[in-house]
Amino acid sequence: MEINLVSDTVTRPNQEMLQAMFHAKVGDDVFKQDPTVNEFETKVAHLFGMEAALFFPSGTMANQTAIKLHTNPGDQIICDKWTHIHLYESGGASSNSGVNFNLLDGERGIITAEQVEEGINDPNFYHMPLSKLVCIENTTNKGGGACYELEELHKIKRVCVKHNLKYHLDGARLWNAMVAKNQSPNQYGELFDSISVCFSKGLGCPVGSVLLSDKETIVRALRVRKIFGGNMRQSGYLAAAGIYALENNIAKLADDHRRARELESKLASCSWIEKVEPVETNIIVFTPKSFVSDAVVIEKLKQKNIHISLLGKGKLRIVTHLDYKEVMHTYVLEVLEKMSF
Numbered sequence: 320m321e322i323n324l325v326s327d328t329v330t331r332p333n334q335e336m337l338q339a340m341f342h343a344k345v346g347d348d349v350f351k352q353d354p355t356v357n358e359f360e361t362k363v364a365h366l367f368g369m370e371a372a373l374f375f376p377s378g379t380m381a382n383q384t385a386i387k388l389h390t391n392p393g394d395q396i397i398c399d400k401w402t403h404i405h406l407y408e409s410g411g412a413s414s415n416s417g418v419n420f421n422l423l424d425g426e427r428g429i430i431t432a433e434q435v436e437e438g439i440n441d442p443n444f445y446h447m448p449l450s451k452l453v454c455i456e457n458t459t460n461k462g463g464g465a466c467y468e469l470e471e472l473h474k475i476k477r478v479c480v481k482h483n484l485k486y487h488l489d490g491a492r493l494w495n496a497m498v499a500k501n502q503s504p505n506q507y508g509e510l511f512d513s514i515s516v517c518f519s520k521g522l523g524c525p526v527g528s529v530l531l532s533d534k535e536t537i538v539r540a541l542r543v544r545k546i547f548g549g550n551m552r553q554s555g556y557l558a559a560a561g562i563y564a565l566e567n568n569i570a571k572l573a574d575d576h577r578r579a580r581e582l583e584s585k586l587a588s589c590s591w592i593e594k595v596e597p598v599e600t601n602i603i604v605f606t607p608k609s610f611v612s613d614a615v616v617i618e619k620l621k622q623k624n625i626h627i628s629l630l631g632k633g634k635l636r637i638v639t640h641l642d643y644k645e646v647m648h649t650y651v652l653e654v655l656e657k658m659s660f
């Protein structure tokens with residue numbers, strides 16, 4: 320039994336999801352003639368109370384498309400220093416859209432309305448880049464799955480409206496945030512100009528993300544997706560997995576969160592651990608004491624068929640997911656209980 324806790328992207332479709340994919344009615348989505356993709360996009364848009372949606376091969380491409388739609392070359396994006404769009408999209412924002420960043424010093428990837436307002440350049444002071452877009456990440460990836468309070472997101476929205484900025488949400492793990500905080504998709508749909516959500520993480524699909532926005536923006540997004548090479552043909556097979564996930568896998572995220580909290584308490588009781596960051600969703604970040612090297616922790620767990628990842632600066636990361644079952648969880652808790660250095 321191999322237990323992969325490196326990421327929630329390692330899940331594989333179960334038999335039922337594969338059956339849904341197998342039986343999908345498909346067409347050529349480049350002509351917008353794939354009925355399953357059309358149904359999927361409509362479903363996700365309705366769920367969020369937004370006008371339109373577009374299916375993408377990856378979350379990166381959905382985010383990059385949003386950036387391209389909301390900015391002109393030379394403009395500035397305001398976001399936290401740890402955001403995926405800045406750190407993990409291979410410089411795409413500057414390469415694809417010619418934009419630059421004002422990186423705010425948030426707390427676990429979470430920024431405040433006050434920080435955003437302070438970070439806006441005076442549009443009349445033409446020496447500085449024009450502030451154009453605020454990007455929020457919820458839950459935060461590098462921030463260890465931390466979630467925003469809706470109240471703060473509303474405050475940031477008011478700053479955006481006041482200063483004429485666009486407001487994008489990288490919601491790769493928004494499903495986790497909504498389950499953890501008992502929020503509904505509508506509460507996000509009414510706030511943001513655009514939202515990207517992933518289906519290939521906690522929801523267990525093999526591929527895919529969706530970008531949500533108003534009709535006009537999604538029509539423009541179709542062209543940008545084409546430019547990025549993200550058009551797909553019989554992608555209904557993939558959209559069918561998405562529809563299955565919407566109906567079956569959202570509620571299961573609560574199990575991932577419970578197991579993550581149980582791992583948090585177990586780790587906190589280990590004598591060789593310095594610190595476990597507060598667990599809010601499915602990501603656990605922890606730091607071993609200085610006499611224990613993180614590489615040795617990884618190696619010892621690997622010998623027990625448990626795989627976790629290195630975050631850097633002495634931090635390690637565990638991510639729970641749909642394919643991390645109760646038997647595995649019991650085993651991991653036992654291994655941690657017995658581990659010593």
Ligand SMILES: *Cc1c(COP(=O)(O)O)cnc(C)c1O
Pocket residue numbers: 376377378379380382403404456458459460489491492517519528
């Ligand atoms: C995973 C992730 C993405 C998108 O990743 P893809 O691998 O391109 O689907 C975007 N933002 C965050 C915060 C993520 O964790």
